[in-house]
Amino acid sequence: MSCTLELFLYFILHPKDVKLAFIFAHPDDESLSTGGTIAKYTSTGHIVSTLCLSSTEDRETEYLAATETLGVQEPKILDYSNVVDFERQIKKDVINFILEFRPEIIVTHLPEDYHIDHRTTYHVVKEAIEWAAHETQYDNSHLVSKLYITETTILISNPHILVDISAYYNVKENAIKCYTTQLSKGGEGFYVKFHKYRTLMRGTQASTDYAEAFHEIPLKKNSPFFKTKNSEL
Ligand SMILES: [Zn+2]
Known part of the structure; x- marks a missing residue:
């Protein structure tokens, strides 16, 4: 029996057309961090897009194989070599992605992650969400409803939500194994094992087998520059 709290209580209030976007720094972060959650929601008919902010050619091929394994309908990838050097340009691309895909929910990295690309991704996404809602900047402005952060390399100390995967x-593991160029990083078996035991630990906390952890970041819902100046909870 699972007493796992579901991530998307929101779906009960808004069951139709809820779009989820998972935005991460590198090819593989989506599978390592949230592969189970992505597979869960694509298999139940929700519309999911992943946006990867940096790439190399071989990892792009792996990314497309992994996201196909997870059932992602709209996998997107940018061709920047890293996130930090191109932060300003990437922010514009993330704003455009939000305006085009118009997600209700976005999931991204932790702001205190050990990897600078992950930390920068968090800040880029948070700011892009705010800018995308400015009606003075964009005729097609879009207000994202929820922002969640999730675990890639380090753990959330006190997650709000555990999703049963x-x-x-x-x-998830099949998607991770699409990244053949990464599988021996950190020592043979580390890459798969690290994420397996993390999801097992989260599963134990959630009284199930495997789970992924999320923390909600409050978003500004009211601004003089937002089209919608009042919101549902
Ligand atoms: Zn990464």
Whole structure:
């Protein structure tokens, strides 16, 4: 029996057309961090896009294989060599992605992650969400409803939500194994094992087998420059 809190209580209030975007720094972060959650929601018919902010040619091929494994309908990838050097340009691309895909929910890295590209991604995404809602900047402005951060390399000390991914763990692991160029990083087996034991630990906390952890970041819902100046909770 699972007493896992579901990430998207929001779906109960807004069951139709809820779009989720998972924005991460590198090819593989989406599978390592949230592969189970992505597979869960694509398999239940929700519209999911992943946006990867940097790439190399071989990893782009792996990314497309992994996101196909997870059932992502709209995988997107930018061709910047890293996130930090191109932060300003990437922010514009993330704003354009938000305006085009118009997600209700965005998931990204932790602001205190050990990897500078992950930390920068968090700040880029947070700022892009705010800018995308400015009606004075964009005729097609869009207000994202929820922002969640999730675990890639370090743990959330006190997650708000644990999503039960037990039925999707094998899909997550298959997606991770698409990244053949990465599998020996950190020592043989580390890459798969690290994320397996993390999801097992989160599963134990959630009284199930495997889970992924999320923390909600409050978003500004009211601004003189937002089209919608009042919101539902
Ligand atoms: Zn990464």
